[in-house]
Amino acid sequence: MKKKFLALAVLTAMTASIFVGCGSKDANDKPKEALVTEINKPVTIEMWHYMTGKQQEVFDGLVDEFNKTNGKQITVKAVSQGGIQDLNKKVVTASQSDSLPAIINVYPDLATGLIDQGKLFDLSDYINDPKVGMKEEIEKDFIPSFTDEVKQWDGKQYGMPLSKSTEVVYVNKTLLEKLGYSMKDLENLTFDKLAEIAKKAHDKLGIAGFGFDSSSNAFISSLKMDGKDFVELNGTINVDNDWVKTFMDYFKKENESGAFRIPGEDKFLSPSFSNQKILMYQGSTAGASHIKTNGKFDIGVVQVPVFEGKKKAVIQQGASVFVTNNTTPEQKYAAYEFIKFITNKENSAKFAVETGYLPVRRSSADTKIVKAAMADKKSLYGTLYPVAEESLEYSYYTPAVNNAQSARKAVQEKYDAFVTGGIKTVDDFISQLKSAVQTSIGRR
Structure with a gap:
């Protein structure tokens, strides 16, 4: 197309x-x-x-x-x-x-x-x-x-x-240090290191350690780490490949263990983060104003994680x-x-x-x-801006395909259904997602 x-x-x-x-x-x-x-x-x-x-x-x-x-x-x-x-x-x-x-x-x-x-x-x-x-x-x-x-x-x-x-990772520094880690441990963050910390948060604090504010961004950025656009301008849909199967199985495993979580009915993770119900989450820089610490904890900001052997990729929107x-x-x-x-x-x-x-x-x-x-030491914007500015050096944008927002909504729905068990196999996930995206971008 x-x-x-x-x-x-x-x-x-x-x-x-x-x-x-x-x-x-x-x-x-x-x-x-x-x-x-x-x-x-x-x-x-x-x-x-x-x-x-x-x-x-x-x-x-x-x-x-x-x-x-x-x-x-x-x-x-x-x-x-x-x-x-x-x-x-x-x-x-x-x-x-x-x-x-x-x-x-x-x-x-x-x-x-x-x-x-x-x-x-x-x-x-x-x-x-x-x-x-x-x-x-x-x-x-x-x-x-x-x-x-x-x-x-x-x-x-x-x-x-x-x-x-763009996106960054918001961190509850107070809880992170309680687990025996520092912000330095989150430099050049990989998903392996992230999963290790997230598991400890679940086991020792009884809360999820990490989540994506946007499930669609989680999918699209993970795919981009392998050099693939979610949907190309010519209409090619890149959701059926071995890398998708690998990282989607990984996200499902971490969500089922309780180390990771999705926003669920809250739609965004900033409320849970503000209430110290999650250790850290990946979300938009534009959503920082929704975080409220009420003086109960300190916030840190780091660049988004990357899978071992893949290239860094963070979306700009x-x-x-x-x-x-x-x-x-x-x-x-x-x-x-x-x-x-x-x-x-x-x-x-x-x-x-x-x-x-x-x-x-x-x-x-x-x-x-x-x-x-x-x-301003009290300014969250002042904390996140240097991180975001550096992240933009490896940021990407999604091709301006017809009805891309509708296609992204399909990703969000299918991702959430798969990692929470609503869609049983990764092959079913891929089949359903490809069909939903094709319908979206073909709609006039």
Whole structure:
């Protein structure tokens, strides 16, 4: 099911006076808009996102700052659509009626379908433009795996990273030391060492020693350690192989012994970790704010474990910002200028530290706000950020396959059913998972 991605081909009837340069034709031999790089009258654009609570508060503050200081007569109206699923539904509906806003904050798998339909604008010409471009910044400063993720459509860059995270292992240092270990024992952590400590936690403390906050990430990252993508862009599904059988049998054994556990009805392990019912767990950096120690224990953070003989792999996730084709040339330029603003060094740092996400630029580490967070001994963000930053050197992203989120949900369900005994054999697990994933990515 190989994707064919369409190039931008929007014909406008607007006067040539608003364009800079002459029109040209794209690969489909259709007239292509020339870039607008100046705005001569007020322009208002709307952005849809899924942020709520503290995240929305921080983002709204940055939007207000842009509106007051951009000096280009641009006004951005940021609108929360609820959770990510609510946003996705509204985006799909709006795309069908050509009523999308100028900017959407979505995951790449949803972007794939929109690109196929010609709904999203390729930012490459703006990025490479000598006057307003940011090609050098992207190449030298942005986290490579973040920007590579939004360039996986024939090399065209349809988006820019914004709400990004990766995974780390949160550790109850107090209980770890009670077992006779230190944080140094968790450096270059292997699953063999992890299982040893987890077993002692179960035997001596009566609690599980380890768990994955996301069962789908556990499966996908373990597969990636062997160099395989869960699902490739051409639709190839890599779940039926000897390595899958090996690591899934391993996870089942550790869960049955009580050394490992899954979240279960809680959905996430942060509540159990906060209540000292689990020694450590692998979870998103963006979920750190949900951990509450109430002063009863100290927290440590380390990089994720790796299987002996395999390569380190940690997932990077989160939504990016995309510009739509339901816009005038001036609105596209306005959207691009806002994206430049929201992803600059200072704003990326501010958004990250105050929301729990990661900065999308390396240089954000040199900002006052990040340095202050790292110097604050009471700040969990300051503890996890250096670990996450180093982990990003071997991070990966999942290919933006159609309905990837639905496929991931299938992994979550089948993984949990197998390790808890609902699915009896690994062969049945593979058969059921492959069928469920094929159904998901084939759905339109």
